[in-house]
Amino acid sequence: xxxxxxxxxxxxxxxxxxxxxxxxxxxxxxxxxxxxxxxxxxxxxxxxxxxxxxxxxxxxxxxxxxxxxxxxx
Amino acid sequence: xxxxxxxxxxxxxxxxxxxxxxxxxxxxxxxxxxxxxxxxxxxxxxxxxxxxxxxxxxxxxxxxxxxxxxxxx
Numbered sequence: 001x002x003x004x005x006x007x008x009x010x011x012x013x014x015x016x017x018x019x020x021x022x023x024x025x026x027x028x029x030x031x032x033x034x035x036x037x038x039x040x041x042x043x044x045x046x047x048x049x050x051x052x053x054x055x056x057x058x059x060x061x062x063x064x065x066x067x068x069x070x071x072x073x
Numbered sequence: 074x075x076x077x078x079x080x081x082x083x084x085x086x087x088x089x090x091x092x093x094x095x096x097x098x099x100x101x102x103x104x105x106x107x108x109x110x111x112x113x114x115x116x117x118x119x120x121x122x123x124x125x126x127x128x129x130x131x132x133x134x135x136x137x138x139x140x141x142x143x144x145x146x
Contacts, residue, residue: 006124006125006128006138010124048123049123049124050122050123050124051079051123051124052080052121054079064142065079066142069137069138069139069142070139
């Protein structure tokens with residue numbers, strides 16, 4: 001993965017936070033109002049999502065959106 | 074503006090940082106590789122841009138992407 005690749009950073013943070021919060025993709029789908037396949041694809045880094053979709057995911061995870069952009073070592 | 078509206082936060086941060094760096098929209102367009110109209114529309118909060126486009130803007134402004142998501146008082 002490119003270290004500064006926004007898709008890779010976002011998708012990894014999203015997955016890590018979801019797992020830390022013991023949330024399933026199904027639950028995140030329900031809380032964010034996004035389709036489960038969309039959640040799954042986004043976690044796999046397969047989508048270049050919009051800012052509004054990113055915000056919905058942050059709301060579903062109950063974190064500040066900026067936390068999803070923090071670089072991972 | 075809704076305080077937690079990602080588009081409003083992003084567009085305002087983008088404009089503030091560009092002006093602080095004494096950069097014109099034309100220069101930001103050149104540095105980010107995005108069309109000048111796209112830069113202008115995004116600064117006006119008229120576009121729900123993708124994560125990759127947001128990253129290009131951050132690169133053009135020479136800031137960390139997360140700085141563009143910091144809430145403004």
